[in-house]
Amino acid sequence: MDKLKFDDFVSKIGLKGGISEIHKGLNQARNLLYNKNRFVSSIPVKKYIILISDGLPSTPSAITTMSTQGMTILAVGVGEDVSHHYLSLIVGGSEKVFPYNNDRLWHYMMDALIDASCNFCQKSEEADVIFAVDTSNGWNHSELGTLVPTIISKIVAGIELGPTKTQIALITYATSSNIRFDFNKYNNETERLNLRRQLSSFDPTTSSNTNITDLIENVDHLLVDSKKGARLSAKKFLILFSNYQNNISVEDRNILDILRKSVEIFAVGLDQSDEKFTIMSEIASTSFHIGIDGGMSVNSIDTFIASLLEQFKTVHCDLP
Template identity: 30%
Template sequence: MLVLVICGSFILSVTCHGGHQHSLYLPEISENKAKSFLHNRHIRSLDPHPDYCTYLRYESWCEWHIPYCQGQQEFTREHRCATLSTPCSPGQHCVLTTPCPAHFRHNCVDKNECDSNPCQNGGTCHNGNNQYTCTCLPGWTGTNCEIDIDECASTPCMYGNDCIQDRINSYICVCSERFEGVHCERDCRPGPADVMFLIDTSFSQKEAINQSVDFMTEFVKQIPIGPNDFQVSLVSFSLHPKTIFNFTTFQSNSSLLNALSLIESESGPTKTSDALQYASQKILNPANGARLLSNISHYVILVTNGLSTDRNQAIHTAQILRNTNPHFKIYAVGIGEDIAHEELVQLPTDASLSFSPDNNDLLLAMLKDAADYGCTDCNSTSLTDVIILFDTSEDSSPLKGSSLHSLKFVDKLVDSFDMAHTDIKVAMLTFSSDSQIKFNFSHISDQDMKAKIFTTTIDNRQRNTSIRVGLLKMEEFFTSPSSGGRPEARKICYLFTNGKWPTSENSELKHKIEELNAAGISVNVMVTVDDTDSYSDTDMSLTNAKEIAFDPYRVYIVEENNDYVIIQAAARETRYVKCPSDIFKSKH
């Protein structure tokens, strides 16, 4: 189809079926109508002015702008609405439904109560029959959304902690003391817990009873005792276990501390298996005050030297309890004149729960375990600097007799530190007529470290060199800025020797090791025992080691058949727990 427009006339050209074309002429419009169209179009494009709503010549503009003219014809509206024979009903008002001068019309219409924008603070207005409702934004309420909701009014913060309304539709709980969480819902004050001391009072522990009492005393002094906090029971054992007092006998620190001295030594064997079963079946029982609730932790602290008469059975019983009794966890602390580390690491619930009595590691590990899951007051850490101090003097070196076992043990001990995944750093020093730095705390590859360990040899230039020389060099190395050590790190020394130094040196060495311990450096004496050593030689070596050690727990026997368990025991204290000093600050 083809349409062709020619000057003033409309010609419609249509192609029909068969190819024929027909033309139709449309009629012309008059000149006046054309001018009127152009004039009205011009009027409609004018900017708003009140007069356009009044004069007939702007009628077309008014019809295009009715909402504007309704607002400009208030006098006309009042005049015409006054002539209504029947006033508008409640909820209605009289309006000019058509406000243009050619045909003013008025009528009663429903009011839009939302025209006055009654809803405040971003609320949405909904018009109704002679009424309105406001839908408020979160955080506001009231007829007109004029009331700021107090989010703290419902006391959302638990345990009496303060609530602050910091912004609209929001609040913050200010957690005090040991509370954590959005609503202070986690009470991070350790406990409540039931703690049972299981004390070895057998014949071999006769001289260690006072040390056991001292350990328990220091432990109890640092925890709150009461029905809503920690409860403590005491059981002694030798041939048979015996209850000294149960969990509810003493409900205050003062009364409990006085009762710890009631324990007495016995002359029988050490039947640890029976004691563990007794603790599980008899003492950990509501009849003895145990609180068998899901929110109560339960611990057995086994205080022994690890020289059980029934060692295999004791280890087996501990394993059964670990797997079948979810109500308590076994910890072990080595106290005695002779310490069998190989047993002490197998009796607890985990090998890492075997502890020395000369620090707070056991207590702090327990406090972390007794706090609610997710609490961050007590934290595990491995920030430790370790020095391997290796004796290469001719008489007291563990290499005497051409044995490489001590170096293999050092290699395995260093591997156990897992320095790639922990914060433990290791250095190695040797000493004889002089000292040598094998490697410092700066990281070197595992291959280089192993190579340096195995290049250690005996120095044949001087005999009977005092171990004190090595201890002094070790102390200096820990504090030297060039060594790469860290002032804030735990400091541990492993002194490798065969223990065959003159006994005349023991007093001086003991004094030096006590000084080092006071300065925060723990010295573990690693006594290498050779297969060729006689019983008397081994006995002399261990006697020397025990006489200089800060505590018998810190003497380890290094033999070819006990590498694994001794390394577990010796390496445990490189990983430990730190808690703030006010961990038991009172709740409000």
């Protein structure tokens, strides 16, 4: 009946082991919610199921037997063995699958539950986003000149740019970092249309190694510089494109740990090999990893873009 009792109950749940019949749990949750068919001012209350999972469903084929009409299912993936693929099938889209160790689910729920008449909580899309593209060895002309700009264009097409909305910056880096455009440049539709052309102008630099330390330092400086860089009030993102040829050094890992305290980091790769995925995980351990196989259509990344765009939104509550 209150938060303290709920926390106490959850903390005493014992691990039983055994198989994960997720569909049975969801059907039971659905029955509980269905039987509590409450109305407020003649309007049925919203109903949510939040599934927390750390592995695979034991009976994947039974997912289709679930009946959750009139309810929204959200999922939280915990640990390295969890299947975001199956979770996205269960909840009806990757934008409803959340990591366990940040506040994205909180923002989603606040955005969904706040009544339009609430005077204390406001929805916001004020986000500052850095696209960082590794132009060192490992790329070919098609990847750097077509695939990467196509992915970035798809992301930008889903956001509303502007002084009070989302602002973007682009950094290219190999042996050193180079800021290609700033946060204040792409604020209208005409400039957005020119973005794809400029992104396609990268020249692959096959003889240079990646200097991720220089990149991170430039990202950090750009995000904390309130005059020439990001806004103090904005939510901050780094979306990193690389072929991940080199392992992360101890120095880089320490810098990333500090950066992650205030910046959401997403790793984008064109190769899903275990070795490169491990490197991506070290860079973006708290995010979904947006990766596509180099031989696949770039459209295979579309399901992840919806999830990424959802993270740009936030809720600010100034309660008295």
